[in-house]
Each structure stands twice: as C-alpha cells, then as structure tokens.
Amino acid sequence: MSKVKIGIVGSRFQADCIAASVKAMPEEMEVVAVASPTKGNAEAFARRHGIPRFYSDYRELLSDPEIEMISITAPNRMHAQMTIDAARAGKHVVCEKPLCVTLEEADAMIDACAKAGVLLMYAEELFFAPKYVKAKQMADEGAFGRIHLVKQGEKHSGPHSDWFWDVEQSGGGALMDLGCHGIAFCWWFLGKQKIKSVYAQLSTQVNAARTQGDDEAITIIEFENGAVGMVESSWNRPGGMDDSIEVFGDKGQTYADMLMGNALPTYSEVGFGYAVEKAASTKGWTYPVFEEHWNYGFPQEMRHFARCVRGKETPISDGETGRVVQEVLYAAYASAGLGRKIALPFRPKGIVKPIDLWKKPELAKAAL
Numbered sequence: 355m356s357k358v359k360i361g362i363v364g365s366r367f368q369a370d371c372i373a374a375s376v377k378a379m380p381e382e383m384e385v386v387a388v389a390s391p392t393k394g395n396a397e398a399f400a401r402r403h404g405i406p407r408f409y410s411d412y413r414e415l416l417s418d419p420e421i422e423m424i425s426i427t428a429p430n431r432m433h434a435q436m437t438i439d440a441a442r443a444g445k446h447v448v449c450e451k452p453l454c455v456t457l458e459e460a461d462a463m464i465d466a467c468a469k470a471g472v473l474l475m476y477a478e479e480l481f482f483a484p485k486y487v488k489a490k491q492m493a494d495e496g497a498f499g500r501i502h503l504v505k506q507g508e509k510h511s512g513p514h515s516d517w518f519w520d521v522e523q524s525g526g527g528a529l530m531d532l533g534c535h536g537i538a539f540c541w542w543f544l545g546k547q548k549i550k551s552v553y554a555q556l557s558t559q560v561n562a563a564r565t566q567g568d569d570e571a572i573t574i575i576e577f578e579n580g581a582v583g584m585v586e587s588s589w590n591r592p593g594g595m596d597d598s599i600e601v602f603g604d605k606g607q608t609y610a611d612m613l614m615g616n617a618l619p620t621y622s623e624v625g626f627g628y629a630v631e632k633a634a635s636t637k638g639w640t641y642p643v644f645e646e647h648w649n650y651g652f653p654q655e656m657r658h659f660a661r662c663v664r665g666k667e668t669p670i671s672d673g674e675t676g677r678v679v680q681e682v683l684y685a686a687y688a689s690a691g692l693g694r695k696i697a698l699p700f701r702p703k704g705i706v707k708p709i710d711l712w713k714k715p716e717l718a719k720a721a722l
C-alpha cells in the first residue's frame with residue numbers, strides 16, 4: 355500500500371519533532387506539506403526537512419488533495435477549529451496534547467470527525483515510549499500483582515514559547531501542559547477504567563511575574579477499582595527534561611526514568627552541542643540522551659497512526675482519550691479552587707478555560 359501522506363500544521367518545536375519522527379519510520383508515511391502563518395517559516399521548515407510543499411494558511415493545506423492525515427502542532431487554542439476544518443475537508447487528524455481547551459470543544463471535535471468518517475487521533479506519545487510500554491506489558495502479565503499506585507512526573511524549566519505562559523492561549527499552566535501526559539498515562543496504564551475522583555494541589559511558586567498559570571501541580575486520581583494515580587507536573591526544574599514513572603503492586607514494583615535513565619553520564623569542562631530538551635548548559639556533569647524521539651515514542655506513535663489510517667490498526671489514543679484527560683483537567687483545577695476532591699463525572703458547561711475553575715472557585719462550586 356502507498357505511504358500515508360501527512361500535512362503538518364505549525365513549524366516550530368513539535369512540528370520539528372513530528373517531521374523527524376515520520377522520517378525515522380519512512381516505510382508507511384511521509385510528510386508532503388507544512389502550513390505556518392509567519393512569513394518564511396513554513397518554507398524554511400520545508401527546506402530543512404525536505405518537504406515538497408508549504409503554505410501560509412492551514413486551510414490551503416487542507417485543500418491539498420494529496421494529504422490524507424494532518425498533524426496539528428499549533429497552540430492549544432487552535433486545535434478545535436483546525437480539527438473541525440480538517441474533518442470537513444475529509445482529512446484524518448492527529449492532534450497534539452492537550453486535545454483542546456474546553457470540554458465543548460472536545461465534543462465538537464469528536465462529533466465532526468465521526469460525522470466526516472475520519473479518525474481523530476490524540477498524540478499521547480507516552481503510550482508508545484519503549485520503557486513505559488515494557489512496564490505496561492509486565493503489569494498486564496501480572497508481574498506486580500494488583501497495582502494500587504501509578505505515578506508519572508514530567509518536569510522541566512518551563513516552556514520555550516510565550517503562548518504557553520499566557521493562559522488565554524494555553525488554557526492553564528504546568529498541569530494543562532505537562533499534567534495532561536500523566537493523566538493519560540495513569541488512565542491507560544490502569545486499563546482505561548472509570549475515574550472516581552480527582553484532587554489537585556496547584557501553586558505558582560517561581561513564575562508569578564510571568565504567568566497567571568500554575569507552575570507546580572500535584573494531581574491525585576482515584577480509579578474505580580481503588581487504585582490511585584499520582585501526577586507531578588513542574589515548570590521549575592532546571593537541568594533538562596525529567597520524565598519518569600513508578601508502578602507499585604502487591605507483588606512488586608518498577609521504576610523508569612525515560613531520559614536520564616537512558617543517558618550517558620558525562621562530564622565536560624568545555625561543553626558540547628546538545629544534551630537533552632531544555633537543558634540550559636552542557637558544561638560540567640550532564641546527561642546527554644541518544645535517540646531522544648525514539649525514547650519518547652514519537653516515531654512509533656506516528657507509525658501507529660499511519661497504520662490506523664490504512665485500517666491496519668485501531669487507535670489506542672483517540673478523541674475519547676483526549677476528552678477523558680480534559681475532564682480530569684477540569685476536575686483538577688476545580689479541586690484546587692475549592693480545596694477538596696471532585697467526583698467524576700464533572701462536566702461543567704460554559705467554562706472558557708480550565709484554569710478559571712481554580713482562579714474563580716465560584717464557577718467550580720456552581721458546577722457541583
């Protein structure tokens with residue numbers, strides 16, 4: 355069968371990651387176009403990655419007849435409209451995390467894709483990260499007995515682009531940006547079971563001058579079978595990206611440090627080009643990682659999605675996954691606003707952005 359033809363929307367951080375990841379597994383997919391509004395960016399991106407076509411308006415990309423699937427790597431606020439437009443144009447959609455900003459948007463995205471008969475795939479790469487996949491395989495074989503606690507943490511020194519810090523565009527802070535990974539991870543790891551309640555402690559410890567958003571978040575998720583997920587998200591950890599999990603059952607446990615655990619403990623007095631995402635320096639002791647995208651699972655994720663488009667696989671991460679995460683984000687912000695745990699289902703209507711449920715607790719209270 356022919357390769358799945360992909361169009362990327364966006365041309366910066368995550369777009370680079372997706373383009374490189376598709377190139378790393380070229381048997382079933384290729385990027386044929388990119389769209390990005392800033393003059394010259396799409397063209398430069400296309401040149402850098404050897405992509406034949408570039409557009410300044412994503413709607414032009416959507417009318418490119420060769421494209422079968424788009425990858426949305428634009429800011430959160432744009433995910434919903436782009437997905438709906440793509441569905442109407444008959445394109446399958448891979449949407450970066452978080453799925454969108456509001457629950458209404460999530461519903462509209464899922465509906466639009468269902469109506470158009472296209473797939474909505476939610477880009478949660480942790481479902482494909484080799485170390486985490488191994489941990490889940492062992493768990494599913496019973497290696498740890500009955501699992502009662504799953505922890506995931508993602509921490510770094512803060513986002514690279516201004517829009518993440520502006521809650522009007524992002525919808526929230528570290529919880530929204532990084533916690534969405536951990537929420538999805540715990541839910542997936544524990545077999546996608548129902549969530550009973552959510553509790554969160556949020557604060558802005560270091561970056562109050564820069565953002566209204568939370569820069570430290572601890573979220574506790576109670577699952578139907580009594581197991582607990584714990585998600586730690588931080589924008590205040592210098593020294594490079596830290597992504598790790600811990601799994602505990604009555605017959606054993608496992609620990610995985612995705613990046614540092616795969617790195618080369620290195621000392622250099624003069625420094626070198628690149629160690630790991632968001633590391634400020636390569637001098638002194640560092641932990642340069644190799645095959646960074648592969649360790650995250652990005653190439654494997656994109657290959658899976660391409661195979662889904664060809665009907666060879668069924669998405670393990672879809673619009674519904676993104677909507678589950680969105681509801682937990684709402685509940686977590688509401689929990690922090692009210693200082694108590696929130697029972698699910700929790701689907702307040704008319705919320706403009708999840709973080710409002712923390713900043714304006716009356717909105718959270720009215721929704722109970």
Ligand SMILES: NC(=O)c1ccc[n+]([C@@H]2O[C@H](COP(=O)([O-])OP(=O)(O)OC[C@H]3O[C@@H](n4cnc5c(N)ncnc54)[C@H](O)[C@@H]3O)[C@@H](O)[C@H]2O)c1
Pocket residue numbers: 363364365366367368369389390391392395411412426427428429430432450451452477479515517531
């Ligand atoms: N899965 C992950 O681990 C991961 C990592 C980083 C980012 N992301 C997600 O990817 C998305 C993008 O993040 P980023 O880090 O690449 O941000 P970025 O700021 O580096 O890039 C955003 C891109 O979107 C483009 N854009 C803005 N408006 C647009 C429009 N109207 N049409 C087309 N393109 C437009 C910008 O020009 C830019 O190229 C976010 O939703 C983010 O949460 C996911």
